[in-house]
Amino acid sequence: SVQAHKEEDNPEKKMEVNGPTPMPVPNSYDYDLIVIGGGSGGLAAAKEAAKYDKKVMVLDFVTPTPQGSSWGLGGTCVNVGCIPKKLMHQAALLGQALQDSRKFGWHFTEDVKHNWMTMTESVQNYIGSLNWGYRVTLRDKKVTFENAYGEFIGPHTVKATNKKGVEKLYTAERFIIATGERPRYLGVPGDKEYCISSDDLFSLPYCPGKTLVVGASYVALECAGFLAGLGLDVTVMVRSILLRGFDQDMANKIGEYMKEHGVNFIREFVPIKVEQVKEGTPGILKVTAKSTTGNQIIEGEYNTVLLAIGRDPCTRKIGLDKVGVKINEKTGKIPVNDEEQTNVPYIYAVGDILQDKLELTPVAIQAGRLLVQRLYAGATTKCDYVNVPTTVFTPLEYGACGYSEEAAMEKFGEENIEVYHSHFWPLEWTVPSRDNNKCYAKIICNIRDNERVIGFHVLGPNAGEVTQGFAAAIKCGLTKEQLDSTVGIHPVCAEV
Amino acid sequence: GKNEYDLLVIGGGSGGLACAKEAAQFGRKVAVLDYVEPSPQGTAWGLGGTCVNVGCIPKKLMHQAALLGSALKDAQHYGWNISQPVHHTWSVMAQAVQNYVKSLNWGHRVQLQDKKVKYFNVKGSFSDPHTVRGLTKAGKETVITADNIVIATGGRPKYPTDIAGALEYGITSDDLFWLKESPGKTLPSFILYVSLECAGFLTGIGLDTTVMMRSIPLRGFDQASHISNKKQICFTTQQQMASLVTEHMESYGTKFLKRCFPTKVEKLKSNRVQVTWKNADLNTEETDSFDTVMWAVGRAPDTKTLNLETIGVKTNSETGKIIVDASEATSVPHIYAVGDITEGRPELTPPAIAAGKLLAQRLFGQSSELMDYDNVPTTVFTPLEYGCVGLSEEAAMQRHGSDNIEVYHAYYKPLEFTVAERDAAQCYMKMVCLREREQRILGLHFIGPNAGEVIQGFALGIKCGATYPQMMKTVGIHPTCAEEVTKLHITKRSGLDATVTGC
Numbered sequence: 001s002v003q004a005h006k007e008e009d010n011p012e013k014k015m016e017v018n019g020p021t022p023m024p025v026p027n028s029y030d031y032d033l034i035v036i037g038g039g040s041g042g043l044a045a046a047k048e049a050a051k052y053d054k055k056v057m058v059l060d061f062v063t064p065t066p067q068g069s070s071w072g073l074g075g076t077c078v079n080v081g082c083i084p085k086k087l088m089h090q091a092a093l094l095g096q097a098l099q100d101s102r103k104f105g106w107h108f109t110e111d112v113k114h115n116w117m118t119m120t121e122s123v124q125n126y127i128g129s130l131n132w133g134y135r136v137t138l139r140d141k142k143v144t145f146e147n148a149y150g151e152f153i154g155p156h157t158v159k160a161t162n163k164k165g166v167e168k169l170y171t172a173e174r175f176i177i178a179t180g181e182r183p184r185y186l187g188v189p190g191d192k193e194y195c196i197s198s199d200d201l202f203s204l205p206y207c208p209g210k211t212l213v214v215g216a217s218y219v220a221l222e223c224a225g226f227l228a229g230l231g232l233d234v235t236v237m238v239r240s241i242l243l244r245g246f247d248q249d250m251a252n253k254i255g256e257y258m259k260e261h262g263v264n265f266i267r268e269f270v271p272i273k274v275e276q277v278k279e280g281t282p283g284i285l286k287v288t289a290k291s292t293t294g295n296q297i298i299e300g301e302y303n304t305v306l307l308a309i310g311r312d313p314c315t316r317k318i319g320l321d322k323v324g325v326k327i328n329e330k331t332g333k334i335p336v337n338d339e340e341q342t343n344v345p346y347i348y349a350v351g352d353i354l355q356d357k358l359e360l361t362p363v364a365i366q367a368g369r370l371l372v373q374r375l376y377a378g379a380t381t382k383c384d385y386v387n388v389p390t391t392v393f394t395p396l397e398y399g400a401c402g403y404s405e406e407a408a409m410e411k412f413g414e415e416n417i418e419v420y421h422s423h424f425w426p427l428e429w430t431v432p433s434r435d436n437n438k439c440y441a442k443i444i445c446n447i448r449d450n451e452r453v454i455g456f457h458v459l460g461p462n463a464g465e466v467t468q469g470f471a472a473a474i475k476c477g478l479t480k481e482q483l484d485s486t487v488g489i490h491p492v493c494a495e496v
Numbered sequence: 497g498k499n500e501y502d503l504l505v506i507g508g509g510s511g512g513l514a515c516a517k518e519a520a521q522f523g524r525k526v527a528v529l530d531y532v533e534p535s536p537q538g539t540a541w542g543l544g545g546t547c548v549n550v551g552c553i554p555k556k557l558m559h560q561a562a563l564l565g566s567a568l569k570d571a572q573h574y575g576w577n578i579s580q581p582v583h584h585t586w587s588v589m590a591q592a593v594q595n596y597v598k599s600l601n602w603g604h605r606v607q608l609q610d611k612k613v614k615y616f617n618v619k620g621s622f623s624d625p626h627t628v629r630g631l632t633k634a635g636k637e638t639v640i641t642a643d644n645i646v647i648a649t650g651g652r653p654k655y656p657t658d659i660a661g662a663l664e665y666g667i668t669s670d671d672l673f674w675l676k677e678s679p680g681k682t683l684p685s686f687i688l689y690v691s692l693e694c695a696g697f698l699t700g701i702g703l704d705t706t707v708m709m710r711s712i713p714l715r716g717f718d719q720a721s722h723i724s725n726k727k728q729i730c731f732t733t734q735q736q737m738a739s740l741v742t743e744h745m746e747s748y749g750t751k752f753l754k755r756c757f758p759t760k761v762e763k764l765k766s767n768r769v770q771v772t773w774k775n776a777d778l779n780t781e782e783t784d785s786f787d788t789v790m791w792a793v794g795r796a797p798d799t800k801t802l803n804l805e806t807i808g809v810k811t812n813s814e815t816g817k818i819i820v821d822a823s824e825a826t827s828v829p830h831i832y833a834v835g836d837i838t839e840g841r842p843e844l845t846p847p848a849i850a851a852g853k854l855l856a857q858r859l860f861g862q863s864s865e866l867m868d869y870d871n872v873p874t875t876v877f878t879p880l881e882y883g884c885v886g887l888s889e890e891a892a893m894q895r896h897g898s899d900n901i902e903v904y905h906a907y908y909k910p911l912e913f914t915v916a917e918r919d920a921a922q923c924y925m926k927m928v929c930l931r932e933r934e935q936r937i938l939g940l941h942f943i944g945p946n947a948g949e950v951i952q953g954f955a956l957g958i959k960c961g962a963t964y965p966q967m968m969k970t971v972g973i974h975p976t977c978a979e980e981v982t983k984l985h986i987t988k989r990s991g992l993d994a995t996v997t998g999c
Binding site: 077082083086087090091094095097098100101103104105106107108109112113114115116117118119120122123126133230360361362363366384387388389390391399427428430431462464465466467468469470471472473475476477478479482483485486487488489490491492493494495 | 560568579596844845959960966971
């Protein structure tokens with residue numbers, strides 16, 4: 001952890017800079033606060049600071065993807081993350097609902113097809129309204145917004161470069177770095193030329209067709225899931241395990257379900273080459289892959305190759321070296337103390353770029369808000385990163401809060417934890433004869449601590465809605481006894 | 497002489513079966529009597545009680561059918577090419593639902609058999625405090641004696657006996673779920689959650705549905721409604737939530753005849769039913785004809801034929817329900833009651849099951865744990881669902897004084913409604929808290945999709961004594977509707993616009 005220095009200790013220290021002339025520290029600043037990055041964390045912090053009558057600027061800029069995709073204000077969540085993902089997941093769920101509805105007495109034509117463009121247009125229109133909404137909100141709250149790429153060039157000073165290359169310099173008393181991340185590429189021939197990432201998928205102006213998804217992250221599985229749900233031929237190429245970092249018992253169940261519902265899996269292979277066989281929208285790509293356990297080479301042809309192998313923080317080209325902000329050289333993430341402060345006292349960071357913190361929108365928003373309240377409103381509350389709930393929106397949704405089974409066993413010892421579990425059959429699945437042994441819930445309790453619930457996992461419809469309340473209960477110190485004595489609502493999945 | 501059984505349960509519904517099965521776990525000799533008196537229209541069903549046969553289960557399935565109808569409309573916005581028009585066939589749905597219910601009846605019989613609980617399909621009545629006389633449909637008599645007896649006979653729908661033709665020509669929820677043919681143009685009459693839920697799904701599957709209401713919606717669902725609904729500046733929770741729910745239903749096509757009550761029901765030559773009613777506001781009399789008239793005017797406890805007076809089991813003179821203490825005991829030793837038949841208890845399946853189980857554990861398992869009826873969560877499955885747990889706003893004010901409570905609320909929009917271009921005007925939630933230091937949460941109310949799923953976890957939190965600060969510390973899951981609960985910050989007291997934007 002990084003030791004915090006009180007800002008009052010070094011009010012006007014001159015910093016060494018890589019350049020011919022050292023930059024002076026300004027005596028008065030253009031802004032109280034400059035936020036670099038207009039995503040979930042950045043915007044939340046900026047809007048909060050404006051409440052306390054601070055002069056705030058937000059710099060947001062999207063470097064286009066190799067395929068040329070770009071988007072407006074709002075960051076990953078709004079443009080190429082949570083929002084379009086959930087909407088496309090919903091489109092896929094509606095496809096399933098169509099099937100179910102016949103069993104419930106509805107009838108319509110036998111053959112129902114999905115139109116990618118109709119969906120994508122609707123989704124993009126909605127996102128456009130959010131981008132617009134943010135610009136209006138910032139204006140209303142008198143936060144200055146510039147669609148420009150921000151980078152540090154010296155103490156308390158950033159250079160903002162817009163799309164046309166026009167540069168401006170701004171100074172501020174404090175900074176919050178909230179630049180988020182971008183998808184990683186494979187580093188093999190053809191990856192940047194021919195492959196797409198989640199940055200491109202949600203605005204793809206043509207149906208992706210037969211798709212190979214490379215990766216086993218939640219991004220990979222969620223995308224593969226909804227693409228298959230829309231009727232596309234989908235294959236997932238996995239290097240080793242699914243959903244690293246998540247409860248593996250649950251991860252495997254998710255994979256099983258997807259397999260049984262039409263998603264192909266190629267396990268223990270990695271692509272080594274991507275070539276174009278035919279141009280087009282989509283065209284045909286040939287992927288050559290090598291086994292991770294031997295010398296076997298396989299080839300396959302797909303219309304689209306979607307890379308979802310991880311995300312890298314946008315911290316290497318924003319001039320952090322010029323102001324001395326330390327980053328983890330290997331991962332690019334920024335270590336901060338429990339008050340989101342970097343090693344440079346007047347520079348803070350929130351969101352996906354933080355080391356050892358969760359990459360989630362609500363966490364970034366919470367951290368950003370609380371940080372600003374501490375800076376300007378005399379508050380002392382720190383962001384609580386413990387027992388943060390999350391949901392993976394795969395075809396069979398997975399909601400979780402707290403420890404995975406393996407993490408609990410490691411931390412508390414197998415003999416000290418009790419796992420209660422149950423399969424369940426949602427009532428709505430009975431009539432259409434859907435799987436009766438796939439939905440599953442388990443809670444992990446600490447025997448030594450009054451059987452306190454330390455982990456909650458549920459696999460089933462509306463997992464996010466189900467999990468949210470349990471997360472609140474876990475925050476209140478829920479024990480097994482209290483869980484047992486709470487009456488269920490009938491008939492819903494959550495009562496299990 | 498010695499009694500034949502350790503435990504006799506009269507009534508094979510949610511409470512009765514749970515109690516019987518739990519007692520059998522302790523190696524006790526248990527018998528269950530279950531009998532369904534056919535409805536005036538002649539409908540009857542198998543083992544399992546109201547919930548399984550004519551309640552929660554078929555209701556939720558038909559609600560789901562209606563929701564799927566909405567999904568079909570949404571799907572087009574999401575790119576699915578469905579050719580119009582889309583039709584719904586009642587008999588396909590009804591048969592699927594009825595088949596599922598029958599499989600549950602069967603499942604219950606198998607379970608009882610597995611647990612060695614003796615099942616009699618007979619109508620029971622008391623001869624003395626330890627003896628019950630059972631009559632089969634054919635009139636054959638059995639006599640059963642038991643050390644302990646649990647009455648769990650539940651309730652049946654009431655008929656408005658003061659309206660001519662009501663009994664002969666109207667149906668109730670007992671009949672609705674078993675209809676082989678579509679009810680067609682329907683008039684579910686009066687407002688209770690049953691009426692709104694049924695009207696909701698009937699409209700959803702495309703039927704012309706009108707709800708006739710004498711006064712305020714969801715009467716008797718929450719608490720005392722002596723407050724007139726005319727000029728309330730601060731709405732009661734019941735009225736507020738009910739009006740949001742009915743507003744939504746109205747915008748989706750359910751017709752409401754407010755402040756009207758029927759005076760006469762007649763059968764027409766065409767086999768349709770003609771209803772005459774008084775409109776209290778306009779002071780006029782009106783008529784219309786329907787294919788089906790359904791009464792949902794409340795349920796009455798099924799105690800008439802039990803012969804309770806003979807053995808001295810006390811009932812509430814107004815409601816007819818059996819009076820029990822905190823341990824489910826009646827006024828007669830060794831006779832207990834659980835479920836809808838008991839006075840002052842929520843008429844819900846899960847508490848009946850829980851109470852039945854705990855009772856068996858106290859009788860035969862050396863437990864002393866009593867059923868906790870506080871903070872029982874529930875959900876009304878109207879087209880836009882309403883879930884709640886804990887106190888309503890007015891109950892909280894009554895108990896603590898309006899100065900001592902804070903109500904946080906928000907109008908929100910589910911993400912899935914955006915692309916589907918659905919109106920979210922009635923999606924609403926509110927949290928009732930104590931104002932003093934800890935700010936303990938007294939009640940949570942939520943209107944929106946999947947309300948039951950949302951509320952369940954929070955009910956746990958309330959059981960743990962959750963406070964407003966703890967709720968605010970809980971990070972939301974994004975994007976969901978439930979996360980809005982953890983972000984509630986606008987108070988009613990402030991008078992500010994409570995519309996929140998998601999991202």
